[in-house]
Amino acid sequence: xxxxxxxxxxxxxxxxxxxxxxxxxxxxxxxxxxxxxxxxxxxxxxxxxxxxxxxxxxxxxxxxxxxxxxxxxxxxxxxxxxxxxxxxxxxxxxxxxxxxxxxx
Numbered sequence: 550x551x552x553x554x555x556x557x558x559x560x561x562x563x564x565x566x567x568x569x570x571x572x573x574x575x576x577x578x579x580x581x582x583x584x585x586x587x588x589x590x591x592x593x594x595x596x597x598x599x600x601x602x603x604x605x606x607x608x609x610x611x612x613x614x615x616x617x618x619x620x621x622x623x624x625x626x627x628x629x630x631x632x633x634x635x636x637x638x639x640x641x642x643x644x645x646x647x648x649x650x651x652x653x
Contacts, residue, residue: 550567550568550569552565552566552567552572552600553566554566554603554607554608556611561576561577561578561579562574562576562577563577563604563607563608565607567595567598567600571592572591572592572595572600573590573592573595573600573601573604574589574590574592575588575604575608576588576589576590577608580620582617582618583617583642584612584618584620585620586605586619586620586621586622586623586626587622587623588623589601589604589623589625589626601625602629605625605626605629606629609626609629609630609636609637609640617640618640618641618642619640620641620645620649621641621649621651622649627649627651630651631650631651634651634652638651
């Protein structure tokens with residue numbers, strides 16, 4: 550079965566599903582036109598499969614498609630954005646980038 554990512558709106562989290570089981574999550578809080586990505590977690594037994602990166606990449610793509618801005622409160626999300634500023638930095642509003650140690 551393919552690995553998929555879904556937005557579980559009822560739980561305010563994105564879920565990476567592998568073999569019909571939740572393998573990783575990204576918790577979020579919607580704040581108007583901004584979405585705070587607050588916690589990335591890969592569940593035991595799923596480490597080392599690249600799930601955290603895949604999940605964050607797909608979450609950021611979905612956020613872009615929805616026309617929202619990102620507040621990268623999760624350290625892992627900040628790391629992904631910092632590593633790929635050409636791909637993701639534009640999702641973070643310029644007025645909060647310094648707060649997250651991201652280039653203005």
